[in-house]
Amino acid sequence: MKRSIFACAAVALTMTGGALAAQTLDAVKERGELNCGITEGTLGFSARDANGVHQGFDVEFCRALAVAIFNDADAVNYVELSSANRFTALTAGNADVLYRTTTWTLTRDVDLKTNFVGVNYYDGQAFMVPAELGVSSALELDGATVCIEVGTTTELNLADYFRANGMEYQPLPVGGTTEAKALFEEGACDVYTTDGSALAGVKASFPDPSAYVILPEVASKEPLGPAVRHGDEQWADVVRWVQNALIEAEEYDITSENAAQLAESGSIPAVNRILGVEGGLGEMLGLENDFALNMITKVGNYGEIFARTIGESTPIGLPRGLNALYTEGGIQYAPPFR
Amino acid sequence: MSLSFVRTEMEEPQPAPSSTVGIVAWARTNLFSSIPNTILTIIALYLLVRLAVGIFPWIFLGVWDAGSLSECREIFAELYPDGREYACWAVIADRWDQIIFGYYSADQYWRPILGWILIGVSAVPVLYPNTPRSLLYVTVATAFVYPFLVWGGTIWPYLMAAVGFGVGYGVYRILAAVTAGNAFSSVIAVSGSVIAAAVWWIGLSGPISGALAEAMPWGIEAFRSRDLAGFALAITIGVVAIAASLPLAIALALGRQSNMLIVNKLSTGFIEMIRGVPLITLIFVAVVLLQYFLPSGTDVDPILAIMILVTLFTAAYIAEVIRAGLAAVPKGQYEAADSLGLNYGLAQRLIILPQALKIAIPGIVSNFISVFKDTVLVSIVFPNDPLGIADTIRADSNWNGIVWELYGFIALVFFLFCFAMSRYSLSLEKRLQTGHR
């Protein structure tokens, strides 16, 4: 009996084990779905809705990538990862790509053997306090109790920021946003610090958002972007150019509504190259030439994704800010499709 | 004149003195027998009343019909202008399905329900020894039907896994018959059957079930284990851990009882190592480290990995329970088995283990309770168990701010399950005790 159990386990392992060494794209195609690493639940970026369906900014990128590969937005297997096991899951092959609000840092890029292929959201660590405290600058926070999510770069930034400014604080580490929010609301901490995007979402979800202020200081740069394994350049290219296509599409005003029409009319060369009407750029990546057309039709361009999931019309209500296109005062900039 | 004073009829029995019967007397002996007792009673009464006044209105005046917490608050504001608020049970009514069934779609709820009924039926012959033996077939079948119900897909992989046991057994019979008389007969038969079964599972069952699934795609909707959540997950982990750990636990217990030095040390080392670390570290191992220990590229399903580690954890604890059972079997039983000329395997199978396991059942049941409670540790790594679902619901903007209703409800469900099981285990313990002493 004992042996048979091990045998069963061995079967399960040998059956599911696949070649991960180099050709992620081929492996994904063969598998028929994309293993996309996301957070266990960050409202606006990826969280399950009441029906258990994943929704959010990062989820849309997973869907876009799935469309680029399979022309099917639902061919995604969402791998929920904690901040503790995300890199292991990626390097060990449980996830093909991380869209997991992960900050691009040197250590992570080099030491943890991941490749960051772009930035889909420029973020920065910010501080939120109740308005009644009358605090207007983070430099007035000496001696405060700070709610912080464990296992994130925000923890290090916080320590650096307070030390650099010669201030003391008391950390109150919490496991997740829900918990942090509850503690902050009850006054168990004076300050809640995390990425500005998440803070805006939290602030929006309070019954009276105006009772809280997000302080102007930004403690750190937090470029959040998709990460893939080291050593598979083809796959890195696919993920990189999927994102670039979404950004470039916004720049050329290609939306889910007019994409098919633009492809048909074929009058603007740059648009034609993106949509695969000319240039054959998709095939260079190992995808279909019309991958971007499908993607934009089914998921929308970067601006549409942003507006639909975290934009100002949603409960999260994030302004575009740094994430506006470079033509509109932001720094989102995609290299040309050529 | 003689006076005869012999009574001819019985006096009617008098009622007991009013000071020893009735509620007053009961209260006097049980509540107010002495001054310290009276003080204790008063303190206890005070606590009870405080508790009742504090909690009961909150529970029973709660609102069941609302779409969100703010709706609940509006209803309270309307009902009680003085600002009183009670429980908003609407969250349970709204998310009941998710807490119990996790992320199954509503038309698939019959699957976990049927699975639980099957488990209930299959537990009967194990827990109540006097039921017909034929029910044991249900128990064996459940081992394959329950995973099928939970994970779904085509029926073939589950069937093929079951067939593997048949293949092993068949090869054993054939080899035993062919090599009968040979000195190595039993060794050849056993190793042959193990190899045959292994070859079947590793090499053949996959392609065969794949081919059969192509030809006859009989099955139900496939379901990912990371969508397994809520109490469906807690029950599945508990049941899988207990069922899968039993064979391992028996082997470990026998190993620890054995006087073979290496076997003994290995079993003892395994048991002590597992029992010496908190379950949460083993869950970390499952989620983070397991993929390092397997060949590169092996896709480890994290929930399955957690189940494997929880199984190992449970096996170490149950092994100790079984060891106690083995120790409780009187020495005469071992000697009797020896005197009948039974070898070790036969003696254990026919004489010792049936008795030891019977003694161990209450302990196994309480271990099941522990495992079932421990499944909430999954929430530290995945938001899938009942506590994780509670977090997910609290993150929803409709129910943002709900706390006590969710935790209270989850605690209640756990309480009902565990209390019932512990009562059963207690009654079983009593019954077994009278049988043996």
Add this chain to the structure above:
Amino acid sequence: MADAAAPPSEAFRLSMLIYDSRYRSTTIQIVVLILFLLGFFWLANNAVQNLAALGKPINFGFLSQTSGYDINQTLIEYDSTYSHGRATMVGLLNTLLVAFMGCVTATLIGLVGGVLRLSNNWLVSRLVTLYVEIFRNVPVLLWIIVCMLSITSTLPGPRAFRGDDPEASMILFGNVAATNRGIYVPQPFFESGLGSAGMNFLVMAAVIIAGIFFVRWNNKRAGEIQVQTGDRPNTFWVNFAAMTVPFIVLMFVMGLSFERPELRGFNFKGGMQIQAPLIGVWLGLSLYTGTYIVEIVRSGILSVSKGQSEAAAALGIRPGLTMSLVILPQALRVIIPQLISQYLNLTKNSSLGVAVGYADLVATLGTTTLNQSGREMETILLLMAIYLTISLTISGVMNWYNRSVQLVGR
């Protein structure tokens, strides 16, 4: 099994490895060992190869690197410039602290509860039963979370203490502040201490130990007098004075005073803070483990046969003394091994403190250090090794105790 007396004289045959009981166990052991080693090397080899492929072979060097994060409860000096190793140490001490506090309170709850459960007061014994059933049939993690939530959602925040007409005020004559961040109590310190905290502590310990020695000497003397004259002199007051007077004098000399917590800025400053996560974990663990100890104490007391208390009554021993002289010593032999295994469980369960932000070993080494260094294999193995060491130490003590008790009894 033919003739045990006559040793088989036949030559060795291969089949004897299986059928001859002299060789069989060796055969089995060798097969088991080979299978075990194969499995072990397979796992280890996979791990080494996978780690090498990732370019991070096992290396504990990260323990000496700067941790970069702060911890809210530090029993030893620590800030974000210290190393990961130091952070691990802080976590370990926090784990031991909450485990120790939990064991003490759980034992108190268990003793009181166990005795009350056996009391002939119907209501009280039912109430204790209710407590036991409710708390032990719900996961301990849930209790820890509930205890933490009770603190953070029912107690006032420090802000409520501010202003001319504050919503909340300090209790116990303005000495203690109960807030949702924890409880602030006055902290003792010495105005004219002996230089360092360690020195002060040594002197205090010396005075107490001297007191204990005096008490023992005094009791011995009283015993001798009792043997000689038949009367035992009253030693209580002398002993009491010997224990307390020198200590009080020492406190006076060293200038003991208390620093009261005061609301300054965002938080109470000064005094000693018992943080909310610590209280949450401590309460949750104590209440949960307490239920098991109630049962252990109850069954321990019930395990002493009724004849013992009847015999004590026949000797004219008073009921209170019967409990302490006759029943408890016998019950303890049953109680203590089970008690220690509950201590072990409590210590292991303290790892759940991470769920409410208690900075124990799992939170420092197992979560933040793991994340910041990216060394999963090393941190988790180290974490398990530390817990294993704690467990083996405790169970070693238990085995030693069991052996010593068994020698004395029966």
